[in-house]
Amino acid sequence: MGLPGSGKSLAADMLKKRGFEVIELGDIWRELLKKNHISRFDPKGTREFTRKIRQQYGKDVYARYAFKKVQKKRHLVAIMGIRSTYEMDYLKMHLDNIYTIALLAPMGMRFERLKTRGKPEDPKTLKDFRWLNTRERRGFMKAPSEEKHGVMHIIRSADYVIANTSTVRKLEENLAGVLKKIKATK
Secondary structure (H helix, E strand, O other): OEOOOOOHHHHHHHHHHOOOEEEEHHHHHHHHHHHOOOOOOOHHHHHHHHHHHHHHHOOOHHHHHHHHHHOOOOOOEEEEOOOOHHHHHHHHHHOOOOOOEEEEOOHHHHHHHHHHHOOOOOOOOHHHHHHHHHHHHHOOOOOHHHHHHOHHHHHHOOOEEEEOOOOHHHHHHHHHHHHHHHHHHO
């Protein structure tokens, strides 16, 4: 887990090469939007959809969908894009041997990475990036008082933290080191 531009997608690719099945909560969200004929580029429509689905099925709804996928997959699974303690608590309650790995990088570095990456939904300006960063820090929580359930709380309580401030090779080395430590605890 990590904030936008911290290297989550890169780490996911590295985990796939090591035999992990990667489940991305954002992919589940996009699947549900498509199924409900809502464009992911419609900010009002996506916010309303997300609010309704969480209201109807619970704040851990995306974790529930991920869990259904996990049961069909291999024993090495990485779940990416967890955005709240509700989702994390659900997964910890239903899965054995779950570890959280947080990726950290400075804000300016993360913004530059997103500009270089160039996905259509990536922010183009620093102002847009700051808005995205604030939203992501809270997860889906609206009020600052609810941030205790957002992604920053999960990052602060992560089992392992990797500073992703150098090269791709260094990230790969650090991730391999964390996986070795996890394997040693089993």
